[in-house]
Amino acid sequence: MKGIQGHYNSCYMDSTLFGLFACSSVLDSLLFMATHRQEAAIQTTLLQQIVNPLRRYGFVPSCNVMKLRKQLQQEGYSDHTFATDEKDPEEFLTLVVQKILQLDPLLKLTAEGKVQENSCYQIFLDQKHTLVLPTVQQLFEHSLHWSGLALAEIPSCLILQMPRFGKNFKMFDKIIPSLELDISDILSESPRECVLCGELAGLACADCFTDPTFGRTGFKLFCLTCSEKVHLHPTRKAHQPSRVRLPKGYPQGARPPLPREKLQLFAVLCIETSHYVSFVRHGPRPQDWLFFDSMADREGDQDGYNIPQVQECPEVERYLQMSPAELACQLPREMEGVAKRLFCDASMYLYQSPSMCLYR
Ligand code: ZN
Numbered sequence: 001m002k003g004i005q006g007h008y009n010s011c012y013m014d015s016t017l018f019g020l021f022a023c024s025s026v027l028d029s030l031l032f033m034a035t036h037r038q039e040a041a042i043q044t045t046l047l048q049q050i051v052n053p054l055r056r057y058g059f060v061p062s063c064n065v066m067k068l069r070k071q072l073q074q075e076g077y078s079d080h081t082f083a084t085d086e087k088d089p090e091e092f093l094t095l096v097v098q099k100i101l102q103l104d105p106l107l108k109l110t111a112e113g114k115v116q117e118n119s120c121y122q123i124f125l126d127q128k129h130t131l132v133l134p135t136v137q138q139l140f141e142h143s144l145h146w147s148g149l150a151l152a153e154i155p156s157c158l159i160l161q162m163p164r165f166g167k168n169f170k171m172f173d174k175i176i177p178s179l180e181l182d183i184s185d186i187l188s189e190s191p192r193e194c195v196l197c198g199e200l201a202g203l204a205c206a207d208c209f210t211d212p213t214f215g216r217t218g219f220k221l222f223c224l225t226c227s228e229k230v231h232l233h234p235t236r237k238a239h240q241p242s243r244v245r246l247p248k249g250y251p252q253g254a255r256p257p258l259p260r261e262k263l264q265l266f267a268v269l270c271i272e273t274s275h276y277v278s279f280v281r282h283g284p285r286p287q288d289w290l291f292f293d294s295m296a297d298r299e300g301d302q303d304g305y306n307i308p309q310v311q312e313c314p315e316v317e318r319y320l321q322m323s324p325a326e327l328a329c330q331l332p333r334e335m336e337g338v339a340k341r342l343f344c345d346a347s348m349y350l351y352q353s354p355s356m357c358l359y360r
């Protein structure tokens with residue numbers, strides 16, 4: 001039960017595959033959907049040589065992953081470096097999910113009525129942000145706010161890439177993994193609550209997003225009465241709140257509390273000095289975490305082989321429960337077990353929707 005055996009710069013692919021398929025079935029449609037002949041060969045390798053042995057025996061020998069890498073290269077889907085060079089999980093995911101198997105796009109974003117489709121979302125932040133020890137929730141909200149985007153629909157699987165400058169420079173020392181991602185206020189055309197009184201919101205104010213009076217995060221939605229009051233203040237007179245669109249046929253008299261739409265974190269991919277590892281949640285409890293490294297150990301030199309490792313890492317729970325102030329004081333090198341990697345090296349967060357993944 002050691003996971004996927006790494007070989008020759010494969011860690012990006014091993015970690016992505018382990019993260020996606022070890023304990024989640026959210027992307028299983030990828031393995032069973034109808035495809036053309038050429039794509040079917042790749043799909044079969046993915047299913048029979050990787051996902052099945054991983055789930056049945058907990059182990060996948062490195063030759064199976066190498067077979068997939070060679071197929072990706074030979075079939076002309078990518079350049080000739082796919083079986084040899086280091087890549088990004090994003091490049092691999094886009095290739096397999098979007099280009100080859102052509103799964104219905106995982107992510108649909110909307111800006112002023114236009115819909116953009118993608119398989120991952122890269123978080124961008126403007127220069128003026130004041131985040132120091134952000135949660136994934138805050139990063140996602142800031143990025144959408146800054147780029148004027150909203151989710152067009154609830155994604156069954158949401159893949160978020162953390163902000164980076166260049167190849168190795170990290171923007172934040174630590175990021176707090178939000179175990180749940182509340183997307184209620186980020187969904188376009190969904191009924192939302194006024195942040196002040198809780199009534200059905202009719203207006204959203206992008207200028208109030210960064211106003212510290214209402215808390216440092218979250219989209220600012222108001223009912224008509226509250227918006228009028230809030231924007232009476234001289235510093236907010238120039239704001240231009242926009243109308244919130246409700247779904248067609250939404251009952252006029254409907255009253256809060258409105259259901260919140262939340263996605264669950266199921267895996268995190270981390271990178272440190274260009275080596276990828278992953279964390280997977282294997283149960284509902286806060287301590288139910290696994291750490292996976294496809295090249296944890298090595299036997300022999302040139303003609304030797306890597307020994308992968310899967311280990312439980314309940315120690316991350318302690319840090320997840322800390323207050324931001326307490327967490328900020330933790331010296332990375334003194335953090336227990338593998339917790340440092342989760343908090344300091346995360347590059348990609350994988351979320352799933354418990355309700356939507358039943359339909360896709
Ligand atoms: Zn209100």
Ligand code: ZN
Nearest residue numbers: 205207208239
């Ligand atoms: Zn405002």
